[in-house]
Amino acid sequence: MRNDSRLSRVLHVLMHLGETEKPMTSELIGQMLNTNPSLVRRTMGLLRKAGVVSSAKGHGGGWYLEKPLAELSLAEVYAALGEPKLFAIGASDDTPTCLLEQSANAATQGALDAARERFLDTLANQSVADLIEQSRDQIAAFRNKASTDAE
Amino acid sequence: MRNDSRLSRVLHVLMHLGETEKPMTSELIGQMLNTNPSLVRRTMGLLRKAGVVSSAKGHGGGWYLEKPLAELSLAEVYAALGEPKLFAIGASDDTPTCLLEQSANAATQGALDAARERFLDTLANQSVADLIEQSRDQIAAFRNKASTDAE
DNA sequence: GATAACGTAACTTTATAAGTAACGTGATAT
DNA sequence: ATATCACGTTACTTATAAAGTTACGTTATC
Numbered sequence: 001m002r003n004d005s006r007l008s009r010v011l012h013v014l015m016h017l018g019e020t021e022k023p024m025t026s027e028l029i030g031q032m033l034n035t036n037p038s039l040v041r042r043t044m045g046l047l048r049k050a051g052v053v054s055s056a057k058g059h060g061g062g063w064y065l066e067k068p069l070a071e072l073s074l075a076e077v078y079a080a081l082g083e084p085k086l087f088a089i090g091a092s093d094d095t096p097t098c099l100l101e102q103s104a105n106a107a108t109q110g111a112l113d114a115a116r117e118r119f120l121d122t123l124a125n126q127s128v129a130d131l132i133e134q135s136r137d138q139i140a141a142f143r144n145k146a147s148t149d150a151e
Numbered sequence: 152m153r154n155d156s157r158l159s160r161v162l163h164v165l166m167h168l169g170e171t172e173k174p175m176t177s178e179l180i181g182q183m184l185n186t187n188p189s190l191v192r193r194t195m196g197l198l199r200k201a202g203v204v205s206s207a208k209g210h211g212g213g214w215y216l217e218k219p220l221a222e223l224s225l226a227e228v229y230a231a232l233g234e235p236k237l238f239a240i241g242a243s244d245d246t247p248t249c250l251l252e253q254s255a256n257a258a259t260q261g262a263l264d265a266a267r268e269r270f271l272d273t274l275a276n277q278s279v280a281d282l283i284e285q286s287r288d289q290i291a292a293f294r295n296k297a298s299t300d301a302e
Numbered sequence: 303g304a305t306a307a308c309g310t311a312a313c314t315t316t317a318t319a320a321g322t323a324a325c326g327t328g329a330t331a332t
Numbered sequence: 333a334t335a336t337c338a339c340g341t342t343a344c345t346t347a348t349a350a351a352g353t354t355a356c357g358t359t360a361t362c
Contacts, residue, residue, distance in 0.1 A: 001152055001239075003239070003240065003241040003242075003243065004239050004240045004241070005240070005241060005242055005243035007240060007259055008241075008242040008243070008252075008255045008256050008258075008259040009243060009255075011255035011258060011259065012249070012251055012252045012255040012256075015251040015254065015255060016251060019251075032249070032252075033243075034243075034244070074258060074262070084239070084240065085239045085240075086238060086239060086240055086266075087154075087237060087238060087239055088152070088154065088155050088235070088236045088237060088238055088239045089154065089155045089156075089158060089235065089236075089237055090154035090155070090156060090159075091154075091156055091159040092154070092156035092159070092160060092184075092185075093185070098163070098183070099286045099289060099290065100163055100166040100167060100170075100282075100283070100286055101159075101163045101183075102286065102289070103166065103282045103283070103285050103286035103289070104159045104160075104162035104163040104166060104282060105159050105163075106285070107159075107162060107225060107277060107282050107285075108158050108159040108162065110273065111225070111270050111273035111274050112270065114269050114270065114273045115237075115266040115267065115269045115270035115273070116266065117269075118265050118266045118268075118269040119262050119263065119265065119266035122261065122262035122265045122266070123262050126258060131251075131254045131255060131258050132251070132254070134254050134257070134258075135250045135251055135253065135254035138250060138253070138254070139250065
């Protein structure tokens with residue numbers, strides 16, 4: 001299948017939601033993500049079920065945050081999406097009878113489990129607000145470089 | 152796509168190659184893996200290119216090891232396969248103009264990079280011979296349990 | 303020279319998120 | 333009231349890469 005890009009996409013959307021006051025429509029979000037409103041509704045619906053965002057119908061409706069981004073870790077966002085399948089790798093047979101095959105599968109799965117733990121830890125130690133902060137730093141660094149270059 | 156099961160599969164095959172003297176044919180390996188000889192040749196061919204195994208044609212031919220399994224780490228095997236794509240997750244746009252999107256992608260990619268590092272480390276710290284040793288331990292534990300149950 | 307076995311190319315199948323179209327439902331504005 | 337906006341949901345198609353399959357050439361052994 002294609003890459004599952006939902007995590008980075010919704011992080012992007014959440015950051016924008018944190019930067020505005022009015023609800024954002026699926027139409028507008030779709031333009032930001034280069035996709036269509038229906039897919040936006042489907043994906044954002046997962047966040048709604050998890051209580052991360054809410055949606056309003058009708059005029060002036062759209063998507064808005066349910067909590068401050070400083071209180072929302074990336075791990076919570078990943079969980080809200082249903083913890084999408086992380087790996088493209090796995091064993092072909094879950095319950096092999098061959099002992100050597102069991103050992104091969106266990107070794108592979110062990111490495112994947114360790115990797116997954118590291119992935120979740122990394123996500124847990126960052127809030128979405130941190131990401132906004134980082135992009136502010138980016139802007140500052142860029143401005144700084146520009147002024148240095150001008151000297 | 153389907154899960155990429157090549158790593159666990161070739162580990163399984165390598166362990167069997169370590170337990171026998173004669174070359175194993177693609178036909179035989181295919182039976183072990185529940186697949187056909189052509190796919191076996193395609194996958195084992197990657198290991199051959201990396202110098203992990205060799206193959207012989209004709210009567211009595213087949214696949215055999217080029218080095219002792221104690222000197223072959225799982226990381227080398229993964230590398231021999233061409234370091235197959237590890238994750239099912241990623242960003243949809245590699246070079247976004249939106250700074251917030253860049254930050255979202257960087258955070259996701261950072262967590263994936265950390266996870267990948269952990270995956271490779273785990274693989275690097277095990278030899279294929281270690282896996283055989285582990286399956287021997289499994290057998291011993293099983294026998295031990297059986298004798299305990301019989302008391 | 304018959305047979306075994308690999309080497310390789312070409313094609314189909316599979317799994318799953320993305321992408322798309324359509325229509326119902328409910329909220330707001332006039 | 334009713335026109336319009338926007339979400340909610342269903343159903344369908346598309347894209348991707350490994351698995352799976354078929355076929356045939358090449359080479360080594362008996």
